[in-house]
Amino acid sequence: MNQKFSLNVNGKVHNVEADANMPLLYALRNDIGLNNPHFGCGLAQCGACTVHLDGQPIRSCITPLSAVGAGKIVTLAGLGTPEKPHPLQIAYIEEQVPQCGYCINGWIMTAAAFLRDKKKPTDTEIRTALEGLKCRCGTHVAILRAVKRAAAMMG
C-alpha cells in the first residue's frame, strides 16, 4: 500500500508516494532523481548507499521510508559542491582517491560525520571510524591519506 512522504533532502522538500517499507535509497535514486547514493548490497554491509540523516550517517538501503520522518537528509551532492566543496571532497581530489568510485558515499559521508565530531584524530581512530566500509578497488591507502588531509584542513 502506497503512502505519501515528505522528504527533506539537501535542503529541499520532495513529496514521494511509495510503499512505507521501501528503503530510502530507492526514493532518492528513482523518485527524487539523485544518482548518488548507490546500491551496493541492500544489506547495510558496504556503505555505498550512505547518507546523513540529521547529521548521522545511515545506510539508506535498509532504512524504510517510514523511519525517515521529517529528518533532514544530506547526500554526497548536498555535502559540498564544486563551488563550495567539503574538505573531504577537496582532499579526495588532491589525493586522487577513487578508482571506480562506486563506494565513495560510504567513505566520505562516514568520514564527514566523524571529522565534524572528532578533531585531530589519530590513524587508529580514523581506521576504527571507517571500519566495515567496503572498497573493492583497494584504494584504502589513498582513503586514509585523504581523510588525514581533510582532518588537517578541518583543524
Place this chain on the structure above:
Amino acid sequence: MTRMEKSATFSRRSVLKAGGALVVSIGAPVSFDFARADDATLAGAKPPLTPDQLSSYIAVNADGTVSAFFGKMDMGQGLFVAVGQIVAEELDVPFKSVKVFMGDTATSVNQGGASGSTGLQEGGKQMRMAAAEARRVLLDMAADNLGLPVDQLTVTDGVVQAKSAAARRVSYADLVGGRFFNVHLDWNGKYGNPLYAPGKAQPKDPKDHQIVGQPIKREDVAPKVFAQEDYCTDIKVPGMVHARMIRPAVAGAVPLKVDEASIRDIPSAHVVWDQGFLGVVADKEWDAIRAAEKLKVEWSDAAPPFPDQAALYDHIRNAPPRKRVVEPKEAGNVDDAFKTAARVIEAEYEWPFQSHSSMGPACALVEIKDGHVTCWSGTQKPHFVRAGLAAILQAPEENIHVIWTPGPGSYGRNDADDCAMDAAILAKAVGKPVRLQYMRNQGTGWDPKGPASIHHARAAIDASGTVIAYDFLSKGFSRVDVDTNGSKPFDTMAGQTLGIALKSGDGFGVPAESYAFGNKRTAWETIAPLLDRASPLRSSHLRDPVGPQIHFASESFMDEVAAALGVDPIEFRLRHVRDPRDVSVIKAAAEKAGWRSRPSPRTDQSGDKVSGRGIAYAQRNGTHVAMIAEVDVDRRSGKIWARKFTVAHDCGQIVNPDGLRMTIEGNVVHGISRTLWEEVKFDRKKVTSIDWMTYPILDITETPEEVDVVLINHPEIAPSGAGEPSSRPVAAAIANAIFDATGVRIRRVPFSPDHVKSALS
C-alpha cells in the same frame, strides 16, 4: 578540461547522430561527452569505422581540439589520462585539448576493451601510432599550405610554423578542423588486443617527450566526489522498466512451475520465463525486487552438483586432466635429473575459488527500438558484448550499439556481460527498455569465479647444495571455462539458461620468471567444471587471471628451497634469475626496504606477537615486479597484519607516474585481500558466499600503513602493463613473511585467522 561546473544529471539528455547509429547520451561525464565527437562526426562524410582508417582513432575538431577514439576503457586507474598524454605528445598539442572517448561501439573499433593490462601496452601503442600518423599528415598539408618543405616546419600547440619565420604559420584547425582524415593505415587484420594499424610515421624519440612522463591528474575524480558521475546503474530512458533475475537454490535446477499469481498484488510485476531463464519486471525498482523475492517457483530436482568444500582440493588432485600443456619447452631432462638428486624438496599449494564481488552487482540497460538495440553496460568489453547481443537477439551487429558506462567495479570477467545479455532477453520479451541490476547475493554468488587450483613443486638438489632440477605443475579449473567476454551466448548465463550448446575452454598458465636451472619444467593441467551449465562456480578471468595462484606457489616454493639450503631468500633469487630487469627490481626493492641478508626464519623472537619479512617477484607480459612484505603475526589469534609493502616496479616507459603509483597501491591492497580473506564458500547444492559477511574482504583497519613504491623508468622500452602485475607476488610475499616470523609455512590461501591459527598450532 576539468569541467566541474557541468552538472551531469540523468535528466540532461541529448540525442545525437554518431557513426550512423542513434546515440543517446545521457548525463555523460565530461570525459565521455559526445558533444565534441558529434562536431567531428557530422562534418562531412566519415570514412567507415574500420581499424584501417586514421579517422577511427583521431579527429581534429573545428576549434583545434582533438578527439581520440579508444577501443579500450579505463577501469578507474586513469588509463584515459595516459592515452591522452600519448596522443597529445605525438600530435604536439596541449594535453588539455585532447579528449579521449572510450568503449563506445559507435565511435571506436574493437581494441579489446579492458583486458590483460594491455591498455597502454597494446591500446596505447596503437593510439601513439595513429597520433603520429595524424601529425605526419598534418605536416604534409601544412607544407603545401605554406609552400615550405616539411623539414623547415615545426609544431607547437597544434600550430605549424616555419622554423625560420614564425609568422608563416597555420593551425591544425585551419588545415583539417572539423573534417575527417581519410588516411589508410597498415592494419594487421586483427581485432581486440592485438589490433595494430600503424601509418607511415615514426613516433617521437622518447628523449623528446614532454607530456608523456608527467604526473597529470585524472579529471573524473571531481565529478565522482561531487556526485556528478553517471554510472551504468544511473542511466534511465523513457518507458524503462526494472528487472531482477531469479536463480535456483540448487545449482543446475530449472523452473518447472512458476506461479505468477503469487506476485499479482505487486503493481505491474510480471514474469519472463523461458527454460532456465527466469526474471521479473515491474515499473518500479522496489516492486521488481519485491516480486523477485515473493515469486513462487517450483524447481526441478537437480542432483547436488558440488563436492563438499573440504574435499575440493582432493577433487582437483584426483580429477582426470582435460588438457596438459608444458610451456615453455622443458629444459634438459627433469625426470632424469631427479633420479640423481641427493635431496628433493617438494611442496603443494592450494588456492580457492574467488569472486570478483564488484562493489555493486552488475547493471545493464537495454533498449530495443525500431530494430536497433542500445545497451548501456559497465562491461570490460563492449565490442564483444555487441557480438553477444547480436547472436542472442539474432540481430545484425550493425544494428547494435553498446555504450560502455562506468560500472560498479570490474576486475575481469565479472557479472557485467551476463547482465547485459539477461537484460537484452528481458527487453525483447517485454517490448520495453529494461534496466536490470543483479542483487548482492547474485553479484557474489553467481559471478564467474577465479578458478580454484593446486600447485605441485619439487626441486632436485645435488650433494653440493645446488639446484639441478625444478618441476612445477598447476592443476585446476580452467581460467576460460567461460571465456573472457560475452561475445558467445554459451559463455553467458543467458545462453546457458536458454539451453545453447556449451563449449568450455581450457586455459591456465605457468610461472613468469627467469630462474635458470639446468633442468626445468613448468606445466599446467585443467579439469572439467563441476557443473557444465549455469554454474555459480563457472570459472573465468579474475584480476591477473591465475597469476596470484601460480606465483603464490612458485614464489613460496623458491623461499622454501632457499630456507632448506640456509640461504637468504634474496640472495637465492639473485643467484638464479637471469633477466637483468628481474635483477634490478629485486635489488631495488631490497635496497628501499633496507633488507639485510640472513636466511629465514628469524630465530630471535618469542611470544605471541612476532613479525617477519618476505620477498616475492614476478614478471607479467614484459613488466617486472619485486615486493617485500613486512608482516605482523598474532600467534594467539591467527591474525595477520600485512603492515608494509615495498614494491619495485618496472613496466618500461612510465607515461604517468602518479597514476602508476596509485594503480600499484590498488593492486597490492586487492592482492592482500585475496590472500588473507577471500574464499568462495559452497555446499553440495550452491555457493554460500553471497554477501560481504560470507565473502569477507580486507577491512580498512587491516590496511597496510605504507605501500612504498619504487618506480623504475625505462623510456627506451615501450610501456607494458601495470593494472595487474603487482597483484601476483602479494600472496607469496606475505606467506614468506609469515614463515620468516614463525618458521611455519602456510600453503593454502586464504590466510584467515582460523587457518593461520590451526597452521601455527
